Amino acid sequence: MGDDALIQSYRLSEWCSNAPILEEDLALTNFALDMTGRAQAMLSYAGQVEGKGRTDDDLAYKRKERDFYNHLIMELPNGDFAYTIARLFFTSTFEFFFFNQLQNSADTTLAAIAAKTIKEVRYHNAHAIDWVLRLGDGTEESHNKIQKAVNELWMFTGELFETEEVDALLRDQNIAVDMPVIADKWKEHVAQVLSEATLTIPESGYMQSGSNKGIHTEHLGHILTEMQYLQRAYPEATW
Amino acid sequence: MELLEKTDKIHETMLKNFEEKIERGDAIEPKDKMPDGYRKHLMRQMSQHAHSEVIGMQPEGNWITRAPSLRAKQILLAKIQDEGGHGLYLYSAAETLGISRDEMIAQLHSGKAKYSNIFNYPALTWADIGAIGWLVDGAAIVNQVSLQRTSYGPYSRAMVRICKEESFHQRQGYEIMANMMKGTKDQQEMAQDAMNRWWWPSLMMFGPHDSESPHTGDAFKWKIKRHSNDELRQKFIDKTVQQAEVIGLTIPDKDLKWNEEKKCYNHGAINWDEFYRVIGGNGPCNKQRMDHHVKVHNEGAWVRAAADAYRLKKEKQLLHL
Numbered sequence: 001m002g003d004d005a006l007i008q009s010y011r012l013s014e015w016c017s018n019a020p021i022l023e024e025d026l027a028l029t030n031f032a033l034d035m036t037g038r039a040q041a042m043l044s045y046a047g048q049v050e051g052k053g054r055t056d057d058d059l060a061y062k063r064k065e066r067d068f069y070n071h072l073i074m075e076l077p078n079g080d081f082a083y084t085i086a087r088l089f090f091t092s093t094f095e096f097f098f099f100n101q102l103q104n105s106a107d108t109t110l111a112a113i114a115a116k117t118i119k120e121v122r123y124h125n126a127h128a129i130d131w132v133l134r135l136g137d138g139t140e141e142s143h144n145k146i147q148k149a150v151n152e153l154w155m156f157t158g159e160l161f162e163t164e165e166v167d168a169l170l171r172d173q174n175i176a177v178d179m180p181v182i183a184d185k186w187k188e189h190v191a192q193v194l195s196e197a198t199l200t201i202p203e204s205g206y207m208q209s210g211s212n213k214g215i216h217t218e219h220l221g222h223i224l225t226e227m228q229y230l231q232r233a234y235p236e237a238t239w
Numbered sequence: 240m241e242l243l244e245k246t247d248k249i250h251e252t253m254l255k256n257f258e259e260k261i262e263r264g265d266a267i268e269p270k271d272k273m274p275d276g277y278r279k280h281l282m283r284q285m286s287q288h289a290h291s292e293v294i295g296m297q298p299e300g301n302w303i304t305r306a307p308s309l310r311a312k313q314i315l316l317a318k319i320q321d322e323g324g325h326g327l328y329l330y331s332a333a334e335t336l337g338i339s340r341d342e343m344i345a346q347l348h349s350g351k352a353k354y355s356n357i358f359n360y361p362a363l364t365w366a367d368i369g370a371i372g373w374l375v376d377g378a379a380i381v382n383q384v385s386l387q388r389t390s391y392g393p394y395s396r397a398m399v400r401i402c403k404e405e406s407f408h409q410r411q412g413y414e415i416m417a418n419m420m421k422g423t424k425d426q427q428e429m430a431q432d433a434m435n436r437w438w439w440p441s442l443m444m445f446g447p448h449d450s451e452s453p454h455t456g457d458a459f460k461w462k463i464k465r466h467s468n469d470e471l472r473q474k475f476i477d478k479t480v481q482q483a484e485v486i487g488l489t490i491p492d493k494d495l496k497w498n499e500e501k502k503c504y505n506h507g508a509i510n511w512d513e514f515y516r517v518i519g520g521n522g523p524c525n526k527q528r529m530d531h532h533v534k535v536h537n538e539g540a541w542v543r544a545a546a547d548a549y550r551l552k553k554e555k556q557l558l559h560l
Contacts, residue, residue: 013312016300016319017531020539022293022330026323029303033316040309057308081542137552138545145541230307230365237423239307239365239415 002042003070006060008091009035010223011078020081027127028084034120041113061231065221066214073156075220079149082135082142086149089128093189094160095121097182106174129193136197143198150194151202158207161186261462266392269335277461281391282336283352284463286343289329291355292322294528298362299371307365314411315368321404328400332393348533355379356514357444359522366419366426366433372412374434374441374479380405381475382445390462413482420486427487434483435491442506443514445472476504 012032019025043056073091078084099121102114135146161183170176194201210216230239253272260267267273299319306312330340346352357375362368383405386398419430446452446468458464476495483490494507517525 009312010304013303013316016303016316017296018535020535020542022323022327024542025296026320026327029316029320029323032303033313033320036309036313036316040313043309057310060309061307081539134546134549135542138549139541141541142545142548226304229305234423234425237307237426239311239418239422 002039002046002056002059003068004074004091004095005035005042006039007068007070007074007220007223009033009039010227011074011076012084012088014078015084024081031088031120031124031127034124038113038117038120041116045109045113057231061228065216065224068214068216068220068224069211070220071156071159071211072208072217073153073159075217075223076153076156077219080145082145083149083153085128085131085135086146086153088124089132089193090153090157090190091160092121092125092128093193094157094182094186096125097185097189098177101177101182104174105176110175132193132199133197136194136199146197147199150199154202155206155208159209159211162209162212164212261390261460264462266395267390268392276457277463278336280458280461280463281394282333282338285329285333285336285394286338286346286352287354289326289333289343290347290352291358292326292329294354294358294532295375296322296326297528297531298358298360298524299368301362302365302368305365306368311415318372318408318411321408325397325401325404328397332397335393344536348529348536353518354528355444356518356522357440358528359517359525360436360440361523363436364429364433366416366429367437369412369415369419369430370433370437372408372410373416373482374412374437375444376405376408376412377479378441378444378475380409381471381478385464385466385471388462388465413486416488417486420488431488434488438491439510439513440517442472442476442509445469445475447511447514448509473503476506480504 009032012028012035015025015028015032017025019028039060040056043059047054047056047059071091073087076087096118099114099118103111103118105111105114132146135142137143161179163179167176167179171178191201230237254274257267257271257273257277260271267277296319299315299322303312303315303319306315330343333343334340343352347354357378362371380402383398383402387395387402389395389398416430416434419426449467449469452468456464480490480495492507494505496505497503498505516522520526
C-alpha cells in the first residue's frame, strides 16, 4: 500500500508544469502530495512492524527494484492526459473500496490511515470520473484517446485484486480486506461510469501480474534511479 | 461640437476623481474610472507577475521527482502548488482589468508579455531548490510586501494573501540551505555553489538602478509602485547577509561592506550587461522555458476542446429539459 502510494505519487508529480490547464496542473500534483503523505504513513508503519529500525525514507530511497511491491499499473509511464486520467480512475476506484473496508481493520493503525486516506481518495475518484465523462463524451478525438487508454490499461487492472495465502490469514483476523467483494464493487462502478461516458468496457482477457513477487515492468528501475539519486549519490548525507 | 465638449468634460471629471482617490490613498476598484495608461500599466505588470509564478514552476518542478526525502518532496510539491495558485489568483485579478487569461497567455507566447528574468537560470542541484526559496522568493517578498499597498485594490489584496505563503517558501529554502551547511563537505560545497550562482541574479530581480529608472514615472505618481528599485534591493541585501552569516555561507561579493554611517551594506557592481543580455533572450534557459510552455499549452488543446464540448452538450441538455 505504501509502495502504491509512493510510485503513483511519483508519476502524478511528473505532471508539474505539464498539464493542459493550470488548474489541472495543481490538481494532479495535489493528489501526488496526498499520496506522498500516505506513503509516508504506510512506510513508517511497515518499518515499525518490521522492527529493524528502518524509517519511511529508508524504505522509499534505499530498497532495490525487486523489493518493491506496488501494482504494475502505478509505475506505467503517464502517457497522454487521457491515459493518466484512465489510470487514476481505475486506481482511485479500487482505493476507494479498499480503504473504505480497511477503515474497519482490527489493526488500529491501518484503520486510522485508511480513515484519513478515504477522504482524499473520494476526491481523487470524483475528479477522475469528471474527466472520464468529459473526455469520453467530449469530442471524437478525446473519446478515442480515452477509449484507447482504457483498453491499454485494462490488462493491468486484474492484479489489483490478486491475493496470496497470507492475505487470507490476515483476512481471517479481520486485519485485511475481503478482496473478491472489492473486485465486484470495482467492476460494477467502473462499468457504470464508462457506459455513462459512452465508452466501451473492454472484454476480460489476459491480465498482467508479478508485483506480489517483486517482478515489475522495466519502468520501475528508471523511477528508482531518478527518485533515489541523491540518497544513493551521497549515502552519508542527511537532507 | 457640443457633444465633444461634453465628452471632454466627463473625461476631465473622471480623471480628477481618479487622481483625488490616488491622492487620498483610496484603492482603485475594477468598476472605477481609470486612465488608459493606468489600466495598461497594471495589465502589463500583473500579467507579468502571473506568468512569473507559472514559469517559476519549471525550474522547481525539475527537482520534484528527485527530492531526497519524503518530507522534502511534500514541501516542494506544496510550494510549487502555491506558486501555481498565485498564478491563478493573479490571472483572475488581472482579468478584472478587461483582459482574459487566454489573451495573456497568447501575449506570453508572442513575446509581448514577459516573466521574471530570474527563471531563465537553471536549477542544477538540490541546493538550487534551497537558493530559489531563500534568495529568489526572499527577493520577491521584499517587492511584494511593498506591493501590498499598491493602489489597485485587487492587486493589493492578492499581494496580502500571496505574501503569507511566500514567507513560508523563503523559510523552506533557508532550511534546505541550513541543513546542507550542517551536512557533509559535498553538501556544503553544493550550497555555496548555489549561493554563488543565484546571488547576483537575485539582486537583478529588483531591476535597474534608480539613476537608470527615475522615480518620476507614472507608476510612482499612480502609487502602483511605492518604493524604488534600489530601496527594495538594499532591504533585501541587509536582511539576507545576516542570514547567510548565521549558516556559514559566503556572499560572493568581495566589495560587500557594512556602511556604519548609512547603517546598511554597500555592495559591489552589478553586471548589467548580463541582465540586459538575459532579458534580451540570451539567458541559459529562455528558449527552454518558453518552448516548454508553448508545447504543453498546444498539446493540451484537445483536452480543453473536449471540456468545452462536454460543457456545451450538458448545457443544451439542460435547456431541453
